[in-house]
Amino acid sequence: MPTQTEQSEQSQPRRPRRRWWVRLIKWVAIAFVALVLLIVLIVGGAVWILTPERLTPLVEHYASEYIDGRVEAKRIELTFWKTFPRLNVDVDSLEVISGSLRGLTPDQQARLPQGADSLLSVAGFHADVNILRLFTGTIALHDITIDSPRVNIVDVSPTVSNYNIFPKSEETDTTSTPIPDIILSRFAITGRAPIHYVSLADSVEFKLNLTNTTVSGDDAPGYRLDFAADASSQLGDMTFDNLRIGMGGDIVWNHKKPYRIELSDFQAGINDVNTVVNTVVDFERDLTIESLLFRMPLVDVNSLIRLVPPQLRGELGKIVNNLRVGLTARLTQPYIPSVERYPSMELQITVPEGKASYQKLKLSALALDLDARIDGKNLNNSRFDLKRLYANGEGIAFTLKAVLTDLIRDPKIEGTFEGGVDLGRLPMNLIAPELGAKVTGRLKADASFAGRRSYLTRENFHRLNVNGEASLSDFRFDMPDMPVEAFVRHAGLKLGSNSSVNGADSLLTVSFSIDTVSVAMPGLEAQARAFKIGIGSRNVASSVDTTQINPIGARATLGFARLKSVDDSTSIRLRDIDITGVLRRFRNEARVPQFDMKFTARRMRYSDRLNRASLREADIAATVHPTPPRQPSQRLLRAMDSVATVNPGLPSDSVRALARAALRRNRRHTVDNATERVDFELDSETRSLLRKWRASGHIKAKRARVMTPYFPLKNVIKGLDMTFNNDSIEITNTRYRVGHSEFVIDGSITNLTRALTSRSGRQPLRINMRVSADTIDVNEIAAAVFAGAAFAQKERQGLAGPISDSDNDDVVEASIAQNTGVSEKAAVLIPTNIEASVRLAGRNVLYSDLTFHNFRGQAEIFDGALNLRNLSARTDVGAVDLTALYQGLHPDSLSFAFGMQVRDFRLSRFMQLVPQLDTIMPLLRDVKGIVNAEVAATADVDTLMDIRIPSLTAAVNITGDSLVLLDAATYRKIGKWMLFKHKDRNVIDHLNARMVVKDAQMELYPFIFDIDRYKLGIFGSNDLDLNFKYHIAVLKSPIPFKFGINVSGNPDKMKIRLGGAKIKENSPMVSAISDTTRINLVNQIQDIFRRGVRRAGQSGRLRFDPGVSPAPSRSDSDLGDTISHADSLEFIRQGLIPAPPAPDSTAIKAADAKAKKKKKK
Template sequence: MKTKKIIRRSLRILVALVLVLSLAIGVLLNFIFTPEKITPKALAIANEFLVGEVKCERIELTFFSSFPNFGLKFEEGLLLPPPNYADQDTLVQFKEAKLSFNLYKFLQKDEVDIKNIQLNEPQIYFQLDSLGDSNWNILKPELAEEEPQDTTDQLEIKAFNIENLEINHAHARYKDGVSQLNYAINDFNLILNLAKDDKGLGLNLKNLNKEIAIYRVPEKQFKIEKTGMDAELYFSFSDTLLSIQKSNFIVNDIAFQNKGEVQFYPQQKRSFINIDSELQTKSLKNIIDLIPSTYLAKKEVTTQGDLQLQLHTEGFYAKDEYPKLSGSLQLENASLAYTDFPGKISDLTAHITSEIDAQKPENSFATIQDLKVVGTGINLQSSGDIQQVLLDPKVQLQVNGNLNLTQLYQAFPFDENIKAAGTIFTKINTNFLASQLQNSEFEDLEIEGEVQLKDLAVASIKDSLSINSKRLDLHFFKDKEEYNTLASKIDIINSNVEFKNQFQASAEKLAGKVWVKQTGKRKAQLNGQIALKKLNFKAQDSIWGFIQNAQIDAEVHPKEKDQSTSINSQFSIDSIAVGLHTSYVAIAQGNYELELTKKAPKKWLPKGTVNFKNLMAYDPKLVHRLEMPTSKIAFENDNLTLDKTTLNFGDSDVELTGNLDHAIGLKNGELVTANLSVNATRINANQLMKVFAGLADQVAATEDTNETITNKNASLAQEKHAFKVPENLAFQLNTNIKKLEFGKMELNNIYGKALVENGNLKLNHLHFNTLAANLDASLTYTAKDKQKPSLDFEFYMTDIEMGKLHEMVPALDSLIPATKAFEGKADFRIKGKANLNQQLDFEASSLRGIAAMKAKDIMVLDGPTFRELAKTFMFKSKEKNPVKNLEVEMEFEEDDVHILPALLEIDRYRLAIGGVQHLDMTYDYHISVLKSPVPFKTGVDVAGKDFDDYDISITRAKYKYYFTDKKRLQKKADSSVIRKKAKILEELKFE
């Protein structure tokens, strides 16, 4: 009983002590050693023994999370390289790091004993410059013995040790200035255990990387996926020797065993490497297991033979020194077969050796003594030799192969999604120097061979890909008769390809020749001829096209001293067409000359001409088909030159001559300029504007049936839309048009200038005539939006039939209906601005402007209103009543026409007429009798809803002072009206 009590009391005391100790530590951590106090102290200690600088926003002392050791938790920290190092890019940067250490050794022995360092997702940058100096040499060297100093307040570190380093999911970069190679590692993971004794340092290293990229700037990166290492190393302090006791290295799931040593010579800035590497997996079966099943089915496979791969690295590594690399691969008497399939690869043989010696580059070589794959449906044999690899490689290679895809497919377990049939024959022999290729010395190249495909049929059901060819022959040879240079020929008969039901192409017959012509030292010209009988293609169930009987000649000229690389080609095609749904562009008997000049790595400038007998284009949105008879178009880059190029579209027949520059702007919205002469027998502007408006309104094309498209076209043909001029067009057109239909007007013999700029269409002093009149016009068409286009205009009409005045300006039909009551010719001028409706007619209510008319010897037609006025004025009413003179000025505003006082002489009377014509056809006119058989002046007011519903009343003469010769009486007239009449005549340039 006493023993139990003693145990219970002891446990209570122990628990109490633990609680008290935990409480004390908690108080210390949370109230005494706070991050605000620890951070500057810890940074000072860290920087005490580092040449580089440590920075950190927050450092927190921990115990419970790092038990039994104390620890430090760092947030938002970085480590800088030594300040005298040229590249000051951050060495290590992290969001969070943890460090645990032995507090007792630090407090009692002044020793830094770090148990573990953990970095999560850091950014690491190591660099070795061209002199062999590194940016990671950040530990301070031991201080030389100096005079004793008072170190009472200074911290003296007697020992420094790290046991474990752990890096998780880092992004690391290493720049080697000695080899000029750069390395980038994604998802770098490392666990490093260090065991230090008096003689040296032991290292256990485990590493796994998702991807390593190796490159020289600006060359393309060479990437290696899934690499790792499991190594045991020992570094001797006395002789700076690194012994590789164990090192398993993995590259893409292939494991190598490495053994050897690396001797460091720090003072000489060089190292001596002596390492043997050997493929651990000897069995061919294990190697085959590494091949993805996508490429090779591996179920129930039996193999024979072993694979031996050995590498040896030996020599000095320094700024100008590289170790010698030698390797060999041996595979003999190997075979592969499947249990349930008759096919077998009965002979797999490979003897490959290589040696790379940078110190004696003439001795570097790679030799394929024998490479053989023989079996069911396959017979491939190759040998070759590459000498002086590091100087001017001399290549000798022979390849002979026969593949019977039909037999292979039946005898081996292909993926069920793959279908294959046909035969492939290959024979290649080469003997050349690499410098001959680099210097374009093709005449001296010894390369010959052929590739033949017969009855080829390859399909991937999963990828919806199929390739078929009745025959494909490719020959390349050293021709000594026809071309006297390296040449090749290709023949394709009845071949087609289809991909995912999105792309289909078939060629009935294609024959081609390619040869090289030496033009100088390091210069050669590539020439080619292609004859194509028929090619059809289709893409995405909507795009289609064909080429019929094409002949193509091309030359590729190398870059000369004063000339860039260029391609010259000539095309001759009987017919070609490209379409989208029911839209298409087709050319008959086309001839093309094209020159492409290289101005930048990815920029080629085209130049040439296009000739064709006929071009046709159609799109349902265009309603009509566009045709271009025999034409010639020259182009340079996207600048076009037209020479009497004819376009037929609907009722329009136009011939264009001139220049159109930067045509690509029609697609991307950039500025397009043109200076063209336009000759036309007929232009239907209504059709053209309707088409352009329809294109602007068109959204993405829908998959309509032909019947639906036909119905849509029928309805579209009945519509007229406002045409908005694109703002990126700057055209100057010199017109000569025999007939133009615009709105309800039909204009003839048009000549003058038309300008398209800033979204406006301007016609300057355009001359034309109609059946009713001769006309000079200047106008500006603007469409700010699709519903309300407007027209600023000046129309000068000479000898116009007054009864047809409304045909020229339809708005006058409702604004000046009285013109229908006159017969004869007049001069009429009008200037103003009006909105247009969707039928391109004036909106009478929007018309603002001025007009004037002068006429002599015209007739007033008999009518109810005129007969009533004749009765009132007591002059004779005839069927046609002569008018000696008529001059009228008028203003259009506020939905009204204000007719200023005008002089009218009829019969024995001299009348002054003025008033207002309203848009609703009502009117208020006043007629002042200035001269009559009656010896006094009077006036008549005429008001009504139309000319059959009116009221006449006698009143005083309002206009009796406007047309007198007596200056005394003229002063009584309204001077503002007199000035307004004069200003209108002046603005309209009426004499």
């Protein structure tokens, strides 16, 4: 049975049991309190155990083991019970000494600054942490104070530095650990806090001395930062001194977003330059600037200049101003530097009106307003708007407004400019600092403009939209160092265009004028007056294709211009020049240009060291367009097929090039480099232009004049009328006066392009002319040709003297005559790349002292030879027909050949016409009368253009009637001696003499003539030294028998002997020697000329057979040189020879006595 106690307990009601979660909270609270008490007891025990004397060496030991160096501290103390619930840490005199600089080379150690191993030192450190708040996951730092820290950072090389003291981590923990809630109530650095950085590798030194650094976190997560420091830096040769750095403002940082920082009204400044920054920056993944507003309030420009190192400041430091500048920048979208190269932002730069001066430039007002919108993703969409650039001062005043868009693709600019500048007041460093020049003058401009960078090309410049004008007055440019001087009295530029928005047609016009300009520089002088040029271009909006041709017109006028090159004495003078030009489409082809040009000039004059030329009333017109493509020749097509077969995969252009090269290699080059060729002196670019472009037009002039020592005569052209194209020049009814000769010229010059572009000289310049004249002075022209050739030779040898540079033509002509000398001669060479055919006709031709009338003939040049064909003329003393060939291919192989026939010609004049006959035929010196003659001759010519007499080969036939043999007095004396019937009739009734010159010997064929009562026959020979041997046969005379007279010796010592006659009166004699020889020689001349001298080779040497020997027959030669005794007695009786003297009687007796003695013996 239950006891009473049990019954009583059972009778009482039971209390209900507490719920489980209440019990859980109770026990958790009890456990937490117990844990806190335990931690507090542990911390308190640790603080009680770790006294400063124990804690300080422990920290020094374990910290020194962890780093490459050592840590030293004077005292480290923990305080807990006095500051509960905060744990205070106090450090006295902490120093960290680096050990990473051990093992340096002696050279590196010598370069180390003093105390390089002292990395960090702190005079005192204090911090407290709320221990109880740690249990809530919050690190509450209430007060951190660092007293007088010193930081010394040294970089010896990229791999060696004094701060490289921490060991490398062996494993990297990549797990994400949440950052606890951190609260910083206050952070401060007290005392002087120098920070020193040195980089020995690149000579960089930086010093920063912190004067005030505090962080207040009373409004956490909002913090307040205040920072101030003094700094200096050495970057190589650049020095930054006395920099005051300051920062302060609100910083928002939350541990829940630990990589996100927000700056609000954050101020930062250097010296007197202050800025305000509002930004949000996120570092969580990539650095992202979510927003930015940067403002630099108006600041003195001098303050900005002072921030620039003196080494870079240059001329900025010489600018005196009171200008201020303000800057505002705002991001328009977040900026990620690792993704985007440029930020997207808006910029505003403002410079209120202020004063500035630099050297002689003094501005009373200078202002700038610039807005910019930058698109970082597409810079081409950026826009710069220069709202105003204004300057006003002494000698300068202008306003510029402009808008710049499409920066990258094709920059476009629109704007206006109005103002003027006195160039003399501008600093020279702004105009041409590298030239050291002095510039003065006044420049004024008022213009609006719109265009793109692509418009600044010859294809698109017509699309510019420019209106306005500019003028330059009293401009002077002086650069003494070169020296160079330039002067412009007045120059004006006018620009005009009209266009509507977005593509209507427009017209661009440009006009430029110069009143007076003068330029002088080493080796060059130039002056000009009244120069104007205007250009107009039509811009068709539908023609956006830049390959299409848009019409352009231009006109330029020039009153006077003079250009002189001092180095080579070249001078050009122009007066009243008018030039017009039009660029249009060729045959309406949109992409094929045609240029039309017209040039007129009242007078042009050219002169150089040797030559003078002038042109009056010139009218030149030309049309130029590209050469249409030529169809390839069959020969080229076959060569291309061969190349394509060998190289099946080769492009067509390469196939054509290889085929052309193969044809050039296979072509035989027959050009002799030693021959004379006209060098047209065209470079490869000019040759290419001649091949690619075709030109046509005309050249007209009222008068042209040329003077040159290469042809020292007055050359005057009147009424020049010439049309031309790429291949030919046509000359019509042009009068040409050379010396005293005047010609009328008609004809053409062809094969121009090939001749001018031929590199080998194989392509000739072909000339076909008709020349008629009233008077031709051959003496004057020949003397000029010889004198010009002599001058050319002197010029090649460097012996030619200067020609007068006088403006007087007569003075220049006299100077040329004095320098050339009419008596000087040199070899005349005929160019091999000239082919000419000139038909000649002249009423009067002066040659020697003869005057020819009705002159006709043809002169031809081919392959280095000059052929005078079928020349004929008559004179008062007879008529002449001539065909001649001059071979002037080489200076050492000059030759001349001719065949000539004269009719009813006075013999004395004939001897003057062919003066060499006087030397080789002295018998004709005293013969006078009217003769007919035929002459065929060849001879070599020396470099002085004289005939080499030993090389002369000739055949001469002279016939005449009533010839006078001797003068009257001599004839009467001889007639009395020879018993003439008619002692006053000094006439030979008929004479027919033939002779041959060969191998320096003249052979006279036997001929017979009658004179008074005598019939004489003559033959013989003489050499070029006049050593003669002649036989005169007296076939009929008062003496009843025939006899001969033998004459030998020379004119100074003559020997005469009588003998038998060696000529028979009725014996057959050689005839028709000279005429047939002349005809054969003329035929050879034509044959060799047609084939060409070089192609004729050795056969090109003109030669002819002078015929049979002029010696008499054997029957004649068998006759003795002596006469019989009876003939001698007859001569003595007639008194022709003296009788022998009578014998001496004494001598006879002595001779008889001597003979008797011999008999006795």
